[in-house]
Amino acid sequence: MTSAEPTTARAQSTDAAGDDSIVKKLSTLDRYLAVWILLAMAVGLGLGRLIPGLNDALAKVEIGGVSLPIALGLLIMMYPVLAKVRYDRLDAVTGDRKLMASSLVINWIVGPAVMFALAWIFLPDLPEYRTGLIIVGLARCIAMVIIWNDLACGDREAAAVLVALNSVFQVLAFGLLGWFYLDLLPGWLGLGDGEHLDISMWKIALNVAIFLGIPLLAGFLTRRLGEKKLGRTDYEQRFLPTIGPWALYGLLFTIVILFALQGKTITSQPLDVVRIALPLLVYFAVMFFGTFLLGKGLGLAYDRTATLAFTAAGNNFELAIAVAIATFGVTSGQALSGVVGPLIEVPVLIGLVHIALAWRRKFAAGMVTTAP
Numbered sequence: 001m002t003s004a005e006p007t008t009a010r011a012q013s014t015d016a017a018g019d020d021s022i023v024k025k026l027s028t029l030d031r032y033l034a035v036w037i038l039l040a041m042a043v044g045l046g047l048g049r050l051i052p053g054l055n056d057a058l059a060k061v062e063i064g065g066v067s068l069p070i071a072l073g074l075l076i077m078m079y080p081v082l083a084k085v086r087y088d089r090l091d092a093v094t095g096d097r098k099l100m101a102s103s104l105v106i107n108w109i110v111g112p113a114v115m116f117a118l119a120w121i122f123l124p125d126l127p128e129y130r131t132g133l134i135i136v137g138l139a140r141c142i143a144m145v146i147i148w149n150d151l152a153c154g155d156r157e158a159a160a161v162l163v164a165l166n167s168v169f170q171v172l173a174f175g176l177l178g179w180f181y182l183d184l185l186p187g188w189l190g191l192g193d194g195e196h197l198d199i200s201m202w203k204i205a206l207n208v209a210i211f212l213g214i215p216l217l218a219g220f221l222t223r224r225l226g227e228k229k230l231g232r233t234d235y236e237q238r239f240l241p242t243i244g245p246w247a248l249y250g251l252l253f254t255i256v257i258l259f260a261l262q263g264k265t266i267t268s269q270p271l272d273v274v275r276i277a278l279p280l281l282v283y284f285a286v287m288f289f290g291t292f293l294l295g296k297g298l299g300l301a302y303d304r305t306a307t308l309a310f311t312a313a314g315n316n317f318e319l320a321i322a323v324a325i326a327t328f329g330v331t332s333g334q335a336l337s338g339v340v341g342p343l344i345e346v347p348v349l350i351g352l353v354h355i356a357l358a359w360r361r362k363f364a365a366g367m368v369t370t371a372p
Contacts, residue, residue: 033151033248037346040255047256048263058261069257070318074144075215077250080243081146082219083226084236085160093161098298099308103162106291106312107140108169108177114286116181118279120191129276131182132324132337137283138177139323140166141314142212147251148314148349152356154306162311164216167208170316178323211318258317258342266339276340284348288313292359302363306356314349317342 047054061068094100115137123130142163149159226235259266266273291312295305321338328334 033350036248036252037255037350040252041259041343041346044256044259044261045263045267048260049267054260058257067257067261067318067322070254070261071210073250073254073257074211074318075218075250077144077247077254078146078211078215079218079222079250080240080245080247081150081156082160082215083222083243084150084240085156085219085223087157087160087220087223089157090161093155093158096158096304099158099162099300099304100165102291102294102298103165103308103311104169106287106294106308107166108173111140111287111312112137112177112181115279115283116185118283122279122282123275126275126333128328128333129272129337131328132320132332132334133276133279134181135178135323135334136280136315136317136320136338136341138174138181139316139320140170141311142167142170142208142316144251144317144345144349145310145314147247148310148353149307150247151350152306152310152353153303153360154310154356155301155303158304158307159311160216162307163212166311167212170319171205171208174319211316255342255346258339261339266336266343269336272333272336273340273343276337277344280341280344281348284313284345284352288352292356296363302360305363306360309356310349310352313352315341315345317345 058067058069112134116134119130119133119137123133145163146159150156223235226239230239288309292305292309295308300308317338320341321335324332324334324338
């Protein structure tokens with residue numbers, strides 16, 4: 001990041017020097033984000049539990065299997081962050097072969113394999129939940145990682161490129177990997193009959209187009225037209241701070257809707273939720289810390305190391321839930337696993353944001369950023 005970027009409280013913290021705490025430099029909204037998220041989760045769970053028929057009513061508001069309330073929340077969440085991206089710097093990211101190759105290997109080879117192993121280790125007697133977790137592992141993150149990366153002062157341009165790369169591979173590889181991990185591999189290993197994943201490439205492409213394509217296009221056009229009309233300085237120092245808070249408003253709205261949809265299911269099966277949560281906690285820890293150490297070992301700067309780690313640890317919960325519901329039904333154990341995913345992922349990754357910011361100081365001063 002450079003001093004020309006928007007002077008929001010979060011951006012200012014990236015340039016802070018000395019021993020001042022980064023947390024103290026955050027806005028009230030950012031500083032207590034974990035509290036707001038927990039409240040949003042509680043509100044969503046309460047609404048889903050207390051208002052009869054709310055989850056059914058929300059579930060019906062969809063087009064082509066895509067929940068419109070969740071889509072609205074994610075679009076609001078992603079747009080301000082993607083409007084901050086310096087699209088003229090993307091070539092510097094695509095030229096970083098270490099970053100690109102590491103991301104592909106971690107996301108499409110290591111990540112699904114780790115989730116497959118953990119699902120069988122922790123849930124050998126619960127095939128529905130196990131299948132749901134494996135689906136979560138196949139759905140690589142293309143949405144919320146934008147928020148976690150920005151909060152952790154990661155490389156925005158790198159995040160945009162890696163998310164776009166994940167999106168392309170998601171369309172091409174999701175169905176193939178689903179067949180491999182749910183049908184072929186269990187038979188090879190003598191683990192019993194496999195599951196058939198019924199999901200079309202078209203549905204995956206629609207998911208990607210809505211949750212990444214629309215906000216990415218909006219962010220790109222806003223940056224181009226905004227700089228042309230206002231100039232880069234005014235665009236970054238006046239316009240971006242105005243729309244910045246909407247990213248977190250969108251996140252909180254999404255969480256409320258998501259947990260309202262499945263509040264009754266989650267609160268009525270607490271022991272099952274715990275069983276599903278355990279392998280997820282191990283997964284997030286292995287993927288984040290392992291990838292962070294890999295990035296540091298490769299000599300990547302902090303911002304790109306953080307971006308690599310968050311894109312590895314995050315998952316596309318919306319796609320995982322949609323696939324589980326479409327294939328196995330809304331009340332299935334597979335769908336419950338998909339719902340528990342964000343229940344665990346959201347607070348855990350907020351904690352990892354704080355850990356990443358603390359580790360940021362341990363990087364050499366000359367490696368704080370990769371931006372020219």
